Amino acid sequence: MNRRPLALIASPLLAILMLGVVPLVLVLVWSFWTWDPATYWIKPDLSLAGYGAILDAGRWTVIVSTLLKAAGTAALCVVLAFPIAYAVHFLSGPRLQTLLLALITIPFFTSYLIRAFSWRLVLGRTGIVNTTLQHLGLTQTPVDWLLFSNFAVVVGLVASYLPFAIFPLVLAFRRVSPDLMAAAQDLGAGFWRAVVTVLVPLTMSGIFAGFLFVFVMVAGSSTEVQMLGGAGASIVSVMINDVMRVANYPLAFAISTVVLAVIFALVLIGNAAFGLASLFGEEER
Amino acid sequence: MTRRPVPSAFASNIGRRQILKLMGIGGTALAAGGLGLSLGGRALAQEAGTVAFWATATLDIADKWPEFATQSGIAPEFTDNGNDLGPVIARLAAGNANDLFDVGGFQGGAEKELARQGAIVPWDLSKIPNYEGVWSWAKDIAYLKQDGKQYGIPTVINADSIIYRPDKLGKIDSYGAIFDPKLKGRVAMEDAWINSAIFTAMYLKESENQPIKDPGNLSESELGLVMEFLIKHKTDGQFRTFWNGWEQGVQLVADEEVDAMTGWEPIVYEGRKRGLQVEYAAPVEGYEGWGNNTVLLKGAEDRGTTEAAHRFVDGLLGGFYGCELGKARGYIVPTDKNLDYAKAHPTEYAPEEVEKLAEHVKAKFAGKVFWQNARPDNFQLYEEWWQKLRNA
Amino acid sequence: MAIAIDIQSVSRTYGPIKALDGIDLSIKAGEFFTLLGSSGCGKSTLLKLIGGFDRPSEGRILFDGRDVIDVPANKRPVNTVFQSLALFPHMTVAENVGYGLKLRGVSGPSLKAKVEDALDLVELPGFGPRTIGMMSGGQRQRVALARALVMEPGILLLDEPLTGLDERLRQQMRDEFGRLHRRTGATFILVTHNQDEALSLSDRMAIMHKGRIEQLGVPAQFFECPANSFVARFVGIETLLKPERIEMRDDGPHAIVAGQSLRLRSPEASLGADGLVAIRPDRLRISENIDIADLVLTVVETTFRGLQTDVRLTFADGQSLVAVVSSDSPTATVNPGTQVPLSLLPDAAMLLSGSGMPPVA
Missing domain, CATH: 3.40.190.10 (Periplasmic binding protein-like II)
Known part of the structure; x- marks a missing residue:
């Protein structure tokens, strides 16, 4: 056997193993251990207490609401990203395309802390939206639910993670020849019919990848909820932090394991259904 | 937290x-x-x-x-x-x-x-x-x-107490303001049981004569009492939000999101620096x-x-x-x-x-002070109650 | 069924680029019409305008006398076989072919029957359940044809449909087009850069260059009477000679090239400023007898091409022409430097004006 290729893949393989697999396995294993008040750490007494505690204090509702928030935000991001990717791919020349993609990338350059924070200034009682509404006479007093609400959280999440949906979609669109849309219209399909019957099925891998990226980002987010959510608003990351602070490591690991299991299931199901790998394949003919 | x-x-x-x-x-x-x-x-x-x-x-x-x-x-x-x-x-x-x-x-x-x-x-x-x-x-x-x-x-x-706007609320000398239904949606507390539980316990002990021995180290039943009280007010929509960290605390006051909130004194200084009339209360229940x-x-x-x-x-x-x-x-x-x-x-x-x-x-x-306790005996129970509050 | 097309003063500009420059063209109902030209000549743009995928900057397009500029692609009685074929890769062959019918509301057994008929028509019976990925290049071509033809269009647009096929398939599909044209009776418009396709299939054709039509007519005319050197070259008349002068003789006009005289076809020919003499290679003969030869030229090289051999011959002034001889003739193996007598069949040489269009037949 030739040793060179083996050596070449050995280091990335090791990196994936060390950075990806090992921590995940540790989280999984430790979630079944028991917290030891004597050492403030965990000991290998196998227990399901961590998982049991998820059912207490409404913790499971946080997991459910996090997953719903993630799914909702991801769906919203995909719906918004689709026309953006369409415009980037079909409507713009190479130079405009680069410009648009650069504009889309800009959110990455500002800290997401600052981005989330600035929504407080926009949506707050004295923010731009409320002052405009009052100026237009649409409301007398500031609209309170704009900020510190699920609405504000979703706005913040969408604004933060929209690019994660756009890029896989742009990638997926690259594989769709404009002729296919023309062909559908040639055969009698109106624009929307062509989108639904041709464009959507052909970009499904990108739609799913975008959905998945946003889903995972939201499932791991906390800033938007903490800065924009109502009193004590929670999300899995916030809950894990709360739990870590009181050294309840098995519970923290159990929560992580449940969320990771959901994400893995989503990846596997989605990949079986939509073929993520095809995103990087050649153009459809 | x-x-x-x-x-x-x-x-x-x-x-x-x-x-x-x-x-x-x-x-x-x-x-x-x-x-x-x-x-x-x-x-x-x-x-x-x-x-x-x-x-x-x-x-x-x-x-x-x-x-x-x-x-x-x-x-x-x-x-x-x-x-x-x-x-x-x-x-x-x-x-x-x-x-x-x-x-x-x-x-x-x-x-x-x-x-x-x-x-x-x-x-x-x-x-x-x-x-x-x-x-x-x-x-x-x-x-x-x-x-x-x-x-x-x-x-x-x-020692910490309440940051408030005297131009809107007049003089405040009790944590009761934080739980006053008249200020519904115009008050905030910190997103941290370490501070918010003790403030609430101080108020209940001193102003509502609830049987609480040490607000900084609540027993199981005292904790239940305090947290049920907080949960009730939270579900009533009393709190605009719970704040996290310095910038968010300052912003709540500076942009008039709240008229009163429990918090750190430097927020008062920062508010004044931004031209707001902000005071730090000397509550009858004491400081934390x-x-x-x-x-x-x-x-x-x-x-x-x-x-x-x-x-x-x-x-x-x-x-x-x-x-x-x-x-x-x-x-x-x-x-x-x-x-x-x-x-x-x-x-x-x-x-x-x-x-x-x-x-x-x-x-x-010189006045009454209850000491913050980073590690109360029931600290894991505090966290559990805080989750209940979050999810209420 | 078939639809006549009138294109009136149509221009299409993209910024500073004039893709189409004042096109006037009438295509008769049921005609097989070809737009021939090299890439960038505007032929595909014209096709897009007919298909409704683009709007002209100026001018009108009429189908059977009705202005269709504002009719979108999906409402036009036009179907297209795209250069890329544009088959839907996520659908089976039958779903591809049935796509347009379904949108028209055809369903159930009648949809199935029509799809099968269409597949029969392009000789792909029973291929319906296959995926596009399982089909060969030629088969995909037929699917694309079936998908368009099943719509029973008044106008069928064929955009370079044979590009990318090997010679054998190309020939086969070419025959198929002819057959389908006769069978459906629709107006066929073919866009191609391949003159063989154009010449063999078209009832009429137009050669386009830089957004304009250089010549329009039945295919034979392009050989017999190329409007200019561009057209001549495009239809395969490689030999274009610059004469010293034109002489009027008793038997008609003659061009004088390097001292030798070539009888010209056109009786009314007169030498324009950039007039060139085109020689049709099929009308040159190597003659047996040097005394009755029209020209005597020197062999430069011979190129074996299977059944035929190209013999390159040169005039004294260095201008050259190519004669095509049978590979078993003695001339096919003649040595460079040999003097060879040539005779010109009638209409072998014609004078080109260098620009402009001859009268349309």
């Missing part, structure tokens, strides 16, 4: 703490891994006359440490401990923190647990001559001594006192660096450090040595400013 540092000179600075919080799910694994990782500390402080100081960022005087070293003869190597006591205690008890660090600077309340674990050892006060100058009520903080031995040295002290105490880590004893550690802590109480911390962050080291130092060095630190700050804090502590 514990106190995050107010930025130096109150400069706006969204901090490292929040970055840590953002690590979320992956962060759990990372933080767990971090318990076993070396982060410098002792390795850097091997030479004689150095001390590895592992403390909350509040205690950091950054580029002034070299000057501190010149004055005290001890060069500290400062390492931020992240301020969350759970991981801090775990690293001391089960991790390698004692191999790395000599002196800890932690939020008050964990001394009992750390002493029980054998992670910290008592100070020898005879080797800290400046301890004598510490204000007597600061010496009396309950957490400092366990079994008659001195485990904690009070290093930074302050809090302190950052320095502890002697067992590792120092094992390595024979206790002499240097004592000289270091003596230096912290020597005046210069107190002047610098007061100037940079508005926090007070509870000793009159600050004023002595400022008088001797008036070009560096204005004595009248130092005196003003000292008198201000002393005045707060």
Whole structure:
């Protein structure tokens, strides 16, 4: 056997193993251990207490609401990203395309802390939206639910993670020849019919990848909820932090394991259904 | 959830703490891994006359440490401990923190647990001559001594209450305002049981005569009482939000999102700087006192660096450090040595400013004070209740 | 069924680029019409305008006398076989072919029957359930044709449909087009850069260049009477000679090239400023007898091409022409430098004006 290729893949393989697999396995294993008040750490007494505690204090509702928030935000991001990717791919020349993609990338350059924070200034009682509404006479007093609400959280999440949906979609669109849309219209399909019957099925891998990226980002987010959510608003990351602070490591690991299991299931199901790998394949003919 | 540092000179600075919080799910694994990782500390402080100081960022005087070293003869190597006591205690008890660090600077309340674990050892006060100058009520903080031995040295002290807008609410002198239905949706508390539970308990104990012994260390039933009360108000829509960290606290006040909230005094200063009429209440129920105490880590004893550690802590109480911390962050080291130092060095630190700050804090502590407790006996139950509050 | 197309003063500009420059063209109902030209000549743009995928900057397009500029692609009685074929890769062959019918509301057994008929028509019976990925290049071509033809369009547009096929398939599909044209009776418009396709299939054709029509007519005209050197070259008349002068003789006009005289076809020919003499290679003969030869030229090289051999011959002034001889003739193996007598069949040489269009037949 030739040793060179083996050596070449050995280091990335090791990196994936060390950075990806090992921590995940540790989280999984430790979630079944028991917290030891004597050492403030965990000991290998196998227990399901961590998982049991998820059912207490409404913790499971946080997991459910996090997953719903993630799914909702991801769906919203995909719906918004689709026309953006369409415009980037079909409507713009190479130079405009680069410009648009650069504009889309800009959110990455500002800290997401600052981005989330600035929504407080926009949506707050004295923010731009409320002052405009009052100026237009649409409301007398500031609209309170704009900020510190699920609405504000979703706005913040969408604004933060929209690019994660756009890029896989742009990638997926690259594989769709404009002729296919023309062909559908040639055969009698109106624009929307062509989108639904041709464009959507052909970009499904990108739609799913975008959905998945946003889903995972939201499932791991906390800033938007903490800065924009109502009193004590929670999300899995916030809950894990709360739990870590009181050294309840098995519970923290159990929560992580449940969320990771959901994400893995989503990846596997989605990949079986939509073929993520095809995103990087050649153009459809 | 514990106190995050107010930025130096109150400069706006969204901090490292929040970055840590953002690590979320992956962060759990990372933080767990971090318990076993070396982060410098002792390795850097091997030479004689150095001390590895592992403390909350509040205690950091950054580029002034070299000057501190010149004055005290001890060069500290400062390492931020992240301020969350759970991981801090775990690293001391089960991790390698004692191999790395000599002196800890932690939020008050964990001394009992750390002493029980054998992670910290008592100070020898005879080797800290400046301890004598510490204000007597600061010496009396309950957490400092366990079994008659001195485990904690009070290093930074302050007392918190309510930030409010007198132009809208008139004068406020009770935490009752926070729970007043007339202010529904116009008040906030901190997203931290460590502060919000004690404020509520103080109010219930003092103004509603509820059977609560120590608001800083609630029993199971007391905790239930306090948290049910909070949950009721939360579900009634009483709170606009729970705030997290310095910038968010300031913004709530500055942009008129709330008219009153429990919080840190520097937010008042910042609000005034932005032209708002903001006051800090002197509630009839008293203040929530809090302190950052320095502890002697067992590792120092094992390595024979206790002499240097004592000289270091003596230096912290020597005046210069107190002047610098007061100037940079508005926090007070509870000793009159600050004023002595400022008088001797008036070009560096204005004595009248130092005196003003000292008198201000002393005045707060002249009244009723309940001490914040970073590690109440039922701390895991606190967290559980806090989750119930979140999900109510 | 078949639809006549009138294109009136149509221009299409993209910024500073004029893709179409004042096109006037009438295509008769049921005609097989070809737009021939090299890439960038505007032929595909014209096709897009007819298909409704683009709008002209100026001018009108009429189908059977009705202006269709504002009719979108999906409402036009036009179907297209795209150069890329544009088959839907996520659908089976039958779904591809049935796509347009379904949109028209055809369903159930009648949909199935029509799809099968269409597949029969392009000789792909029973291929319906296959995926596009399983089909060969030629089969995909037929699917694309079936998908368009099943719509029974009044106009069928074929955009370079044979590009990318090998020679054998190309020939086969070419025959198929002819057959389908006769069978459906629709107006066929073919866009191609391949003159063989154009010449063999078209009832009429137009050669386009830089957004304009250079010549329009039945295919034979392009050989017999190329409007200019561009057209001549495009239809395969490689030999273009620059004469010294034109002489009127009793038997008609003659061009004088390097002292030798070539009888010209056009009786009314007169030498324009850039007039060139085109020689049709199929009308040159190597003659047996040097005395009755029209020209005597020197062999430069011979190129074996299977059944035929190209013989390159040069005039004294260095201008050259190519004669095509049978590979078994003695001339096919003649040595360079040999003098060879040539005779010109009638209409072998014609004078080109260099620009402009001859009268349309």
